[in-house]
Amino acid sequence: MTSSAGLHLKTFALIFLMILFGPLGNVSLSKGMKTIGAISLHQPADLLRVGTQVLTSPFIWLGILLQLMFFVAYLLVLSWADYSFVQPAGSFAYAVVALWAYFLLHEPISPVRWAGVGVICLGVLIVGHTSPRTTEQK
């Protein structure tokens, strides 16, 4: 067991990486799909065309890579930290997505939407502050 301070630092570093990579991944996927444009599927050939566009978009692959890095950080931190601690910390991701969308993609975000995002963060925070296991292990 490492020292408590070291463990705390390690935990916060990985949660920071989660909150950094997850939302950035979503923003990158969004940028990729916006570049492709609205999808219209009228015939089977459209699916192939859109599929090719999706799989050749650098932003989509960057998004998938970032989400994968988020997932690895998530799994690693869960190997020692409590789920009930990590999950609410992840609630900030909803606010961070909105921030990146505003600053990087220049999406217009109305005050009501900001308020909605804030309430969602609060809700996720409360959901996370409950017991992580309520079923009996067989």
Add this chain to the structure above:
Amino acid sequence: MAWETVLLFLIVCAGTSGELCVTRAMKTIGEVHDFRPSSLLRVMLRAIQVPWMWLGIALMAVAFFSLLGALSMENVSFVVPVTALSYAAGALGGQVFLGERVSRRRWLGVLLVCIGVTLVFLGRK
């Protein structure tokens, strides 16, 4: 608008059902105590033999492609907050399908998430 609703529905429902299936598969395997790479590999090999795992992965793939579809039409600052509805679907599904007890406090959090998503919908302009 109709398509968007279907895609948002799929992201939330297919994603949550997928996670419930994966949870069910992992619970049949039992708690993981040993985190050495070779043991984790053995856990993975056992996990992919559980049919629930494959159903879960398929559903999560449906959710991912629905997310891509939704992002092609809508802003990410709209789509991602709406996906928080999975907390509501997850609480409901956990209670109904996995026999988990959902505390009043957790329902309160779920209620707040739903209010937040409603605000995000209202602030659409």
